[in-house]
Amino acid sequence: MPTWNKESLRRLVQREMGEYxxxxxxxxxxxxxxxIEGELRYAVPSGGVTTALDPIMQECGGTWVAYGGxxxxxxxxxxxxxxxxxxxxxxxxxxxxxxxxxxxxxxYDGFSNAALWPLCHNAYTEPVFNLDDWETYKSVNREFAxxxxxxxxxxxxxVFTQDYHLAMLPRLIREADPxxxxxxxxxxxxxxxxxxxxxxxxxxxxxxxxxxDMLGFHxxxxxxxxxxxxxxxxxxxxxxxxxxxxxxxxLTVVRPFxxxxxxxxxxxxxxGQYVDEEMDRLTDELNLGGKVVGLGIDRIDYTKGIPxxxxxxxRFLEKFPEYIGKVVLVQAGVISRIQVDAYQxxxxxxxxxxxxxxxxxxxxxxxxxxxxxxxxxxxxxxxLRRMARFCVVSSLHDGMNLVAKEYVASRFDxxxxxxxxxxxxxxxxxxxxxxxNPYAIEQFADAIHQAVEMPQEERRWRxxxxxxxxxxxxxxxxxxxxxxxxxxxxxxxxxxxxxR
Numbered sequence: 001m002p003t004w005n006k007e008s009l010r011r012l013v014q015r016e017m018g019e020y021x022x023x024x025x026x027x028x029x030x031x032x033x034x035x036i037e038g039e040l041r042y043a044v045p046s047g048g049v050t051t052a053l054d055p056i057m058q059e060c061g062g063t064w065v066a067y068g069g070x071x072x073x074x075x076x077x078x079x080x081x082x083x084x085x086x087x088x089x090x091x092x093x094x095x096x097x098x099x100x101x102x103x104x105x106x107x108y109d110g111f112s113n114a115a116l117w118p119l120c121h122n123a124y125t126e127p128v129f130n131l132d133d134w135e136t137y138k139s140v141n142r143e144f145a146x147x148x149x150x151x152x153x154x155x156x157x158x159v160f161t162q163d164y165h166l167a168m169l170p171r172l173i174r175e176a177d178p179x180x181x182x183x184x185x186x187x188x189x190x191x192x193x194x195x196x197x198x199x200x201x202x203x204x205x206x207x208x209x210x211x212x213d214m215l216g217f218h219x220x221x222x223x224x225x226x227x228x229x230x231x232x233x234x235x236x237x238x239x240x241x242x243x244x245x246x247x248x249x250x251l252t253v254v255r256p257f258x259x260x261x262x263x264x265x266x267x268x269x270x271x272g273q274y275v276d277e278e279m280d281r282l283t284d285e286l287n288l289g290g291k292v293v294g295l296g297i298d299r300i301d302y303t304k305g306i307p308x309x310x311x312x313x314x315r316f317l318e319k320f321p322e323y324i325g326k327v328v329l330v331q332a333g334v335i336s337r338i339q340v341d342a343y344q345x346x347x348x349x350x351x352x353x354x355x356x357x358x359x360x361x362x363x364x365x366x367x368x369x370x371x372x373x374x375x376x377x378x379x380x381x382x383x384l385r386r387m388a389r390f391c392v393v394s395s396l397h398d399g400m401n402l403v404a405k406e407y408v409a410s411r412f413d414x415x416x417x418x419x420x421x422x423x424x425x426x427x428x429x430x431x432x433x434x435x436x437n438p439y440a441i442e443q444f445a446d447a448i449h450q451a452v453e454m455p456q457e458e459r460r461w462r463x464x465x466x467x468x469x470x471x472x473x474x475x476x477x478x479x480x481x482x483x484x485x486x487x488x489x490x491x492x493x494x495x496x497x498x499x500r
Contacts, residue, residue: 004476005264006059012480013060016487019156020181022062025148025169026162027108030054030064031085031094033072040072042087044378049162049187051402055262056479058091065148068096069104081147097147099140106136108165109339116164118342119199120188121303121397122423125342129200141168141208149176158486161212163187168204171211174250183214183486185257188399190222193229206234210247214486216257218399218425223254253489257482258425259400263467263474266409270382278383286330286370288387292452294329295388297381297403299336300373302346305394305421305438306331307353312394312444313368314357320449325366327452329392330384332372385410390417390451393424394438400425404433408466415459417451418466419444429469432462 002008013022030050031042044050057064068074068081073096077083081098084090099107110133118125144166148159158181161169170182186209196202206229209215217223223243231238236247244253269275283289294313298304313329337343350371358367376384385391391407401424408418408430420426420433427435436447 003472004474004480006055006476009056009476009480010059013483016483017158020487021152021155021157022057022060023148023151023157023159024053024057024062024064024162025144025159025166026050026053026064026066027112027165029066029068029070029073029094029096030057031087032070033076034070035072035075040075042072042076051261052259052475052478053162054086055265055475058086058089060479061092063093063095063151065095065097065144065151067104067108068098095147095151097144099143103136103140103143105339106130106133107140109337111137112165113337114340114342115199116167117188117303119196120164120191122189122191122195123303123396125302127198134201138168138204141166142172144169145172145176148173152177152180157181158183158490160184160482160486168208169211171208174211181486181490182212183216183482184209184212185216185259185482186222186399187218187259189397190217190225190229192225193232196225196229197233202229202233206230207247210234210236210245210250210252212252213490214253214255214482216255216482216485218256218258219428220256222399223256226254251489253485255482255485257478257485258429258473259402259478260470260473260475261402261405261409262476263405263409263471266406267412269378270386270410270412272382274379275382275386278379279387282380282383282387286328287365288328288330290326292323292327292389293384293387294327294448294451295384295391295407296329296331296333296394297384297391297406298331298333300333300343300346300350301336302342303396303398304333305396306333306346307349308396308438308441308444309392309394310350310353310357310369311441312438312448314353314360315441315445316448317357317361317368319445323449323452324361324368325363327368327448328366328370329368330370330372330388332374332376332381332384334375335373382410386413388416390419390448392419392448393421393426394419394436394444395421395424396438398424398426402426404430405470408463408470411463411467414463414467415456416463417454417459418462419447419451429473430466432465 033042082095085094114128119127161184361368385407393404404426418433421438422435434447
């Protein structure tokens with residue numbers, strides 16, 4: 001079967017959507033504008049949603065509606081709050097929604113990330129359900145709906161909502177204009193009904209999500225959890241065999257779509273001349289010459305298992321002291337959500353472990369863990385992937401985890417070992433990784449030892465298998481399957497889709 005690419009995705013979108021405009025809605029914007037030294041400049045924020053969707057929008061066009069959080073965003077947009085992006089090669093429209101500081105705190109730091117995020121991740125962090133945050137979450141969803149409807153202007157459109165920040169949006173859109181086709185991809189796990197039922201507003205959240213013609217998750221287990229949650233909570237007809245829900249005489253199909261990366265672009269970028277130069281710079285700057293390099297790249301989040309990773313590194317050096325001074329774990333990442341208490345506690349825990357492990361094993365200018373909690377350039381991250389003998393993804397619970405797939409896609413040399421948590425969606429695809437439970441520190445330390453000792457021939461065999469999987473199941477296939485299911489599902493259910 002031919003591999004999906006930009007051109008084949010473009011053809012499918014044109015065929016399936018006809019005269020319907022594509023509207024993507026998310027909290028995070030794909031391009032953020034700042035004022036630096038008196039000049040307006042843009043940057044691409046980190047995050048799986050923007051990384052995955054931007055190349056699709058560049059090929060298919062349409063409008064992306066998002067919260068404008070950059071200090072320079074006001075100056076970048078026109079009087080309709082729009083700007084064409086990417087700035088150096090415009091391909092689609094970005095429309096920004098403005099929020100007050102109080103709205104951002106209540107909707108984003110509050111209900112989204114202090115309530116929904118821990119609720120949906122089994123990382124043993126208690127959700128905080130604050131009524132004011134919930135009311136702000138709903139009001140921000142209404143504001144997004146207002147902006148989306150204004151952008152559509154009564155024309156045929158398909159609205160593709162992203163993630164857990166906008167669970168109420170599909171119902172608001174459908175109530176305002178039933179002819180709009182609605183789909184949503186939930187980028188984080190969906191818990192079992194016993195966990196989700198602790199949310200005081202579960203009925204309203206589910207009602208909002210069932211305003212979608214199609215609802216996508218990363219893996220089948222998350223789909224099944226959602227079906228079970230609806231079955232136990234709402235008066236509805238849940239068809240487990242065909243994975244669909246009839247609610248308020250409207251049909252929502254629920255499907256797994258494992259998200260991925262742009263394999264060919266990453267594979268090509270990894271071979272660039274500047275990557276080699278950056279590898280040389282990092283080797284000198286971080287004193288990595290002659291060392292076996294391990295790598296972690298994560299947003300600093302309690303779901304990513306970073307403390308577990310550090311403990312495993314310490315235990316590895318205890319069990320195999322012959323590697324003291326010879327193996328280095330480089331941990332890169334961006335600190336985020338610092339207004340949320342759980343993230344402040346995580347930062348303190350990480351600093352304490354760093355001091356303990358580096359203090360115990362470090363010597364002669366060598367430290368076992370190099371911590372880089374900054375927003376590193378893409379070039380630096382690519383160089384680190386290329387340098388790493390092994391990459392550690394130790395999530396305690398993750399929808400998919402694109403770091404694992406980015407590491408595999410970047411290894412055109414067919415070398416490197418992926419150590420992967422079974423609690424990621426990626427573990428269902430990348431079965432040739434070393435799959436290890438991050439809570440089991442002894443086994444985790446042994447997996448690091450296995451990665452360090454693994455013969456080159458075995459490393460290559462495993463990496464070749466994983467690269468074929470990521471190459472075939474790329475980001476364009478993810479998008480194509482969702483567009484096809486969304487538009488054809490709408491044809492089969494509540495109304496015909498208008499075509500050219």
